[in-house]
Structures are given as structure tokens and as C-alpha cells.
Amino acid sequence: MKEPITLDTIFLFDLDSTITSKEILPYIASIKGIEKELEKMTEETMKGHLPFRESFLARVDLLKDIPLEEAADVIASVPLNEKLVAFIREHKDICFIITGNLDVWIGKLVERIGLEPDHCFCSTAEVTDGQVTGVEKILDKVAVTTNFERYRVAIGDGNNDIGMIRTAEVGIAFGGVRELSERMKEEADIVCLTEDELIETLNGFLI
């Protein structure tokens, strides 16, 4: 196995529109034909116009009647930023996903990305008879970030990542999928606008 050069550095990645090149909830909403509605809510949330918690609960409510298996299969096929995924696979021992998305929806996707389940921190769902019935716990990205006693490089795209990128030693705003909010650009230590720029920046922490 290839050893990372700097053992103390870890990378904390948001999932939606950071590792994936599409937002996951609107993507599964297409099963029900309500992707436009979900897209609008998601964008407003990522720009900071809607509070994450309320918006996430409302969005889960709209999608929870999709059978779990079907939702997980569709999510596992979401388009990814493949060069970034290759970086994560190469350095999987020091890469973690920190996402508000639900455990039961993203498990197969995390496997496809190539990370072990214990390298993914996410929200948890209440499930009855193969169906999501509610949200058990919404992940606190700042609390998870705080718990790592390492040199933390955090990467995200939305306003719900601001706490995480401020808490980490280095916070990177990634605008390769969506346009970053002004606040996100101000709070970040580094702004990367393309996937290539992001990977070059991440590699810089390994030298």
C-alpha cells in the first residue's frame, strides 16, 4: 500500500457537489418527477437562503416514500468528479466524507467511491419496512471536524460547509460544480474553481 507522505494530514470532504457532480436529493427526486422542486430548495439552502436543518427535513419528507433499495441504487449511479474520486481512492486512509445526507441512502455510493463505512460521517434515518420514515439525527459537521486531532484540510461547496471549513486548519471552497456564495469565498482559506485546481491544491498538502 502506498503510504501518504505526510501522515498527519487528513482530508474531510463534503459529498454533494464536492465529490458528486450533481446534488443527490434532486437526483433521486427524478424518480418521482419532482426534481425541479428539490433543485430549487437545495440551491436556496446551499446559498444560505434557507436554514439547512428545516430544508433537509422538508426535502427528506418529500422523498421518503421512494423505496429504500431503489433510492440507494439510483444514488449509487450519481455522476462523480472522477479525478477527485481517484485522489480519494489513492489516499483512502486519510480521506473522510462528512455529509448531511442519510446513511441508508448513500451507503452504496460510499462503497463505489472506495471508502470504508467508518470513513463516512453522515445523518441517520429512521427506517421501517424498507422505507425511510424520518430523520433520526442530522450530522453536525463542526462536531465531527472538531473530533479529529490531526492537521485537517476540509473541502466543501455550500454554505452548510462554512462551519467545517472554518474549524479545519485549512478550509477549501470548491466551486467546480456550482457557483460559490460570496460568504463561502470569504470564509475559505483557499478557493478552487476547477477539479484540476482542487487536486493540485490537495496534492500540495502531501509534499
Ligand SMILES: [Mg+2]
Ligand atoms: Mg455540498
